[in-house]
Amino acid sequence: MSYSTVIFQILKAIETLDNSVDFNLFEVFDISKINISEKLLIKILKNLIEEGYIKNFQITISGNNIFTSNYPELTLKGMLFLEENSSMKKAYKTLKEIKGWIPGFN
Numbered sequence: 768m769s770y771s772t773v774i775f776q777i778l779k780a781i782e783t784l785d786n787s788v789d790f791n792l793f794e795v796f797d798i799s800k801i802n803i804s805e806k807l808l809i810k811i812l813k814n815l816i817e818e819g820y821i822k823n824f825q826i827t828i829s830g831n832n833i834f835t836s837n838y839p840e841l842t843l844k845g846m847l848f849l850e851e852n853s854s855m856k857k858a859y860k861t862l863k864e865i866k867g868w869i870p871g872f873n
Contacts, residue, residue, distance in 0.1 A: 770811075774820075775852050776801050777811060781821060781839045782849060790838050792826075809833065820845035 780795050798808055809828070815821045824839035841849070 771852065773801055773803055773807075773811060774815065775849065777808075777815065778820060778841060778845050778849050781841055781845070784838060790835065792833065792835050805833075812839075815845070818844075820848060 777796060784790070784795065793805075796808055796812075798805055801808070803811075809826060812821070812824075812826055816824060816826075819842055821839045822842050823837045825836045827834040827836075
């Protein structure tokens with residue numbers, strides 16, 4: 768799976784969060800479904816925070832324990848990433864479908 772797909776899935780999960788329930792890092796970001804390791808998830812989340820895609824969220828590692836604070840929220844940059852990548856995926860799917868309609872175009 769590509770990193771952009773993983774990032775899309777992580778940001779999409781944050782977009783759909785309900786702040787009225789307790790936040791559990793590994794329930795929201797199910798690493799078995801995303802198909803990445805816990806270590807890579809933490810690394811990507813930290814990068815998304817540093818690059819300004821996520822706000823109001825901190826991850827602290829102490830020994831083997833991982834602590835989070837607050838609910839992650841998307842920044843405008845994160846929202847635009849989702850919008851742009853949703854549009855690109857739709858365009859790709861459409862072009863792939865059109866390719867099947869054109870005789871001799873494989």
